Amino acid sequence: MTASEKGRLIGVGTGPGDPELLTLKAVRALQEADVVAFFCKRGGTGNARAIVDAHIRPRTIEMPLVYPVTVEMHKDELGYQGPISEFFDRSAGEIATHLDEGRDVAVLSEGDPLFYGSYMHLHVRLASRYPTEVVPGVTAMSGCWSLAGLPLVQGDDVLSVLPGTLPEEALTRRLADTEGAVIMKVGRNLPKIRRALEAAGKLHGALYVERGTMANGSAQRLEDRDESPAPYFSLVLVPGWNARP
Numbered sequence: 458m459t460a461s462e463k464g465r466l467i468g469v470g471t472g473p474g475d476p477e478l479l480t481l482k483a484v485r486a487l488q489e490a491d492v493v494a495f496f497c498k499r500g501g502t503g504n505a506r507a508i509v510d511a512h513i514r515p516r517t518i519e520m521p522l523v524y525p526v527t528v529e530m531h532k533d534e535l536g537y538q539g540p541i542s543e544f545f546d547r548s549a550g551e552i553a554t555h556l557d558e559g560r561d562v563a564v565l566s567e568g569d570p571l572f573y574g575s576y577m578h579l580h581v582r583l584a585s586r587y588p589t590e591v592v593p594g595v596t597a598m599s600g601c602w603s604l605a606g607l608p609l610v611q612g613d614d615v616l617s618v619l620p621g622t623l624p625e626e627a628l629t630r631r632l633a634d635t636e637g638a639v640i641m642k643v644g645r646n647l648p649k650i651r652r653a654l655e656a657a658g659k660l661h662g663a664l665y666v667e668r669g670t671m672a673n674g675s676a677q678r679l680e681d682r683d684e685s686p687a688p689y690f691s692l693v694l695v696p697g698w699n700a701r702p
Contacts, residue, residue: 463556465587465589466552466583467486468564468566469509469565470566470592470594471505471566471594472594472670473595473600475671480593480594483594484512486563486590486592487512490563491555492519492560492561492562492563493519493520493563494548494563494564495564496565497524498523506519506521508567509565520551525540525541525543525544526540545579549579552564552579553587556587564579568595570591570592570593570594571591571593598618600670601670602669602694604676605666605694608701609698610698611700611701615636616635616639617632618638621642621650625652632653632657633656636699637698638694638697639694640692643691645687650679661680662678662695662696664676664696665678665679665687665692666693667687667688667692669690669692
């Protein structure tokens, strides 16, 4: 079989939650794909699949990719990396079977496929062997600062995107060395993030945003947010445009 006879792998960014923020290109990719694959927890279909529900054709083959572990185990714990790596290997193999049979496979990715997305693990395993296209999506951070109406950086301001899973000392150091920041992967890390921002002198003005662009989205000053674990769709925004009028 030649490369032209193989199916295409398409990473489709579904955006931050609002179905109206799907791009026209993403909708077309979904309507033309033979197979739509999506990541999910056991017993569910996942957020990305819910976002695109109106655009899945009845005859499309749906392919759930069910995570073996999620938030119940930290990524640095023994017993995490092995199962998750095997999961991506197995998922890539299952998708390759469709691609080898000439079917186009669209893999859904919340936000943008190549920005902290699970799709990336499939991309690096398959893109060298199959025709591949990536459809960019609106990122979660863009959705959150738009919901909050928060001008983040301007001119020569530096913007840092930081995972809240970093050690507290590393978070503090990087926050002190940037103007603006987006802190992702908040979850149970909220108290640590608050301490790091306070140590860096940037707690005042920081905004906590959850479910940006969704119907139940909200934003508030991080200083006013309690320390209970944050939902999956949450970010902390640190504005860096200090010279704004």
